[in-house]
Amino acid sequence: MARQAIRILGIDPGLRRTGWGxxxxxxxxxxxxxxxxxxxDDKAALxxxxxxxxxxLVGVVGDFAPHEAAVEATFVNRDASATLKLGQARGVALxxxxxxxxTVAEYAPNSVKKTVTGTGHAEKxxxxxxxxxxxxxxxxxxxxAADALAVAITHAHHRRARILSACYAR
Amino acid sequence: MARQAIRILGIDPGLRRTGWGxxxxxxxxxxxxxxxxxxxDDKAALxxxxxxxxxxLVGVVGDFAPHEAAVEATFVNRDASATLKLGQARGVALxxxxxxxxTVAEYAPNSVKKTVTGTGHAEKxxxxxxxxxxxxxxxxxxxxAADALAVAITHAHHRRARILSACYAR
Numbered sequence: 001m002a003r004q005a006i007r008i009l010g011i012d013p014g015l016r017r018t019g020w021g022x023x024x025x026x027x028x029x030x031x032x033x034x035x036x037x038x039x040x041d042d043k044a045a046l047x048x049x050x051x052x053x054x055x056x057l058v059g060v061v062g063d064f065a066p067h068e069a070a071v072e073a074t075f076v077n078r079d080a081s082a083t084l085k086l087g088q089a090r091g092v093a094l095x096x097x098x099x100x101x102x103t104v105a106e107y108a109p110n111s112v113k114k115t116v117t118g119t120g121h122a123e124k125x126x127x128x129x130x131x132x133x134x135x136x137x138x139x140x141x142x143x144x145a146a147d148a149l150a151v152a153i154t155h156a157h158h159r160r161a162r163i164l165s166a167c168y169a170r
Numbered sequence: 171m172a173r174q175a176i177r178i179l180g181i182d183p184g185l186r187r188t189g190w191g192x193x194x195x196x197x198x199x200x201x202x203x204x205x206x207x208x209x210x211d212d213k214a215a216l217x218x219x220x221x222x223x224x225x226x227l228v229g230v231v232g233d234f235a236p237h238e239a240a241v242e243a244t245f246v247n248r249d250a251s252a253t254l255k256l257g258q259a260r261g262v263a264l265x266x267x268x269x270x271x272x273t274v275a276e277y278a279p280n281s282v283k284k285t286v287t288g289t290g291h292a293e294k295x296x297x298x299x300x301x302x303x304x305x306x307x308x309x310x311x312x313x314x315a316a317d318a319l320a321v322a323i324t325h326a327h328h329r330r331a332r333i334l335s336a337c338y339a340r
Contacts, residue, residue: 046276047241047268050261054269071217080253087257088264091220095262098217099224106216 006159007033009066009102010152011057012144013074013093015085016042018053019144022064023135023152030156032135034064035145050092057096069097070105070155072112072147107154112147115154176329177203179236179272180322181227182314183244183263185255186212188223189314192234193305193322200326202305204234205315220262227266239267240275240325242282242317277324282317285324 005026012019021035038056040049071093074086098104110120116134117126124143127150131138134153140146175196182189191205208226210219241263244256268274280290286304287296294313301308301319310316 045268045274047264047274050265051268054265080250083250083253084257084260087254088261090254091258091261092265094217094258095220095224095265098215098221104215104217 006068006156007064007066008152008155008159009060009064009069009097010148010150010155011069011071011093011097012147012151013053013071013086013090014144015046015049015053015089016040017142017144018056018089018093019140019142019146019148020057020060021138021140021145021149021152022060022066023149023156025156025160028160030134030153032138032149034060035138035140035149036060037142037145046088050088053089053092054096057093058100061097061100061102066097066102068105068155068159069102070107070151072151073106073108105155105158107151107158112150112154115157116150176238176326177234177236178322178325178329179230179234179239179267180318180320180325181239181241181263181267182317182321183223183241183256183260184314185216185219185223185259186210187312187314188226188259188263189310189312189316189318190227190230191308191310191315191319191322192230192236193319193326195326195330198330200304200323202308202319204230205308205310205319206230207312207315216258220258223259223262224266227263228270231267231270231272236267236272238275238325238329239272240277240321242321243276243278275325275328277321277328282320282324285327286320 005024007024010021018038022033024031038053040052113122114120116130175194177194180191188208192203194201208223210222283292284290286300
């Protein structure tokens with residue numbers, strides 16, 4: 001069977017800024033495709049901001065044609081209002097790839113940190129350093145784009161682990 | 171200027187059940203058009219459930235062609251996980267009408283109760299009784315469909331109040 005390169009879209013959702021990153025996996029080789037952020041106008045109505053996130057992510061899927069998606073299962077321990085806001089952005093971030101036919105995986109922040117740096121309690125700077133190492137061509141300009149790439153890397157790692165364990169189980 | 175009947179879509183979002191209700195306003199006359207619920211499979215993946223809500227609401231807009239939408243700004247004082255779930259469903263409920271070009275208003279539950287029954291602390295049964303009175307042809311089978319009709323009625327009331335005050339301000 002011919003090996004096929006798989007493109008993965010990682011998303012770090014947020015109402016103000018939604019980070020996205022696309023990586024390509026070919027066997028054990030991981031490479032950078034693109035990354036960026038969808039930024040919403042905080043003076044606009046909530047529904048309009050959600051449309052901005054929607055249209056931005058639809059554009060990313062159209063431009064880079066990923067096969068699978070992964071979204072950070074961000075945990076917020078602040079007030080209910082902040083959690084509701086994040087949930088609304090997250091709903092749209094999960095909806096877009098699913099509606100366009102991609103499988104959508106979810107990873108907790110600790111799982112992302114552990115996969116990328118080896119520890120669930122890594123600092124932001126450690127994650128940035130590992131992204132520079134794993135994807136030398138990536139130069140994410142913002143923290144949310146870097147986090148989105150970390151989610152994409154996490155999915156690349158976990159899907160390979162699943163495929164390997166399926167091979168050995170035969 | 172010819173008076174035009176306006177159709178309003180009310181939505182009571184929830185991950186398990188999203189209620190919807192459509193009413194028509196013609197001057198001071200309010201009439202029932204339709205109501206129902208979009209129910210998701212709680213064994214399905216989150217992203218798939220959000221697609222179900224999306225497609226269900228797109229179907230409602232297609233079938234009943236509302237001009238404006240209103241969504242309940244549900245307040246949840248339970249755990250962060252429940253709030254996040256609700257937020258995700260709510261994000262999709264706000265997105266769909268906005269993306270289809272409808273204006274989307276938001277009303278807090280207290281405002282809905284106060285508009286429909288006259289008090290912000292009304293019981294569910296009082297709201298159901300007022301819906302039967304205001305929309306005799308409506309027979310919502312579920313609480314979420316009844317709540318969605320209450321949101322639509324609230325928007326009908328508030329938009330009329332806004333139009334009247336704009337007339338008097340001239």
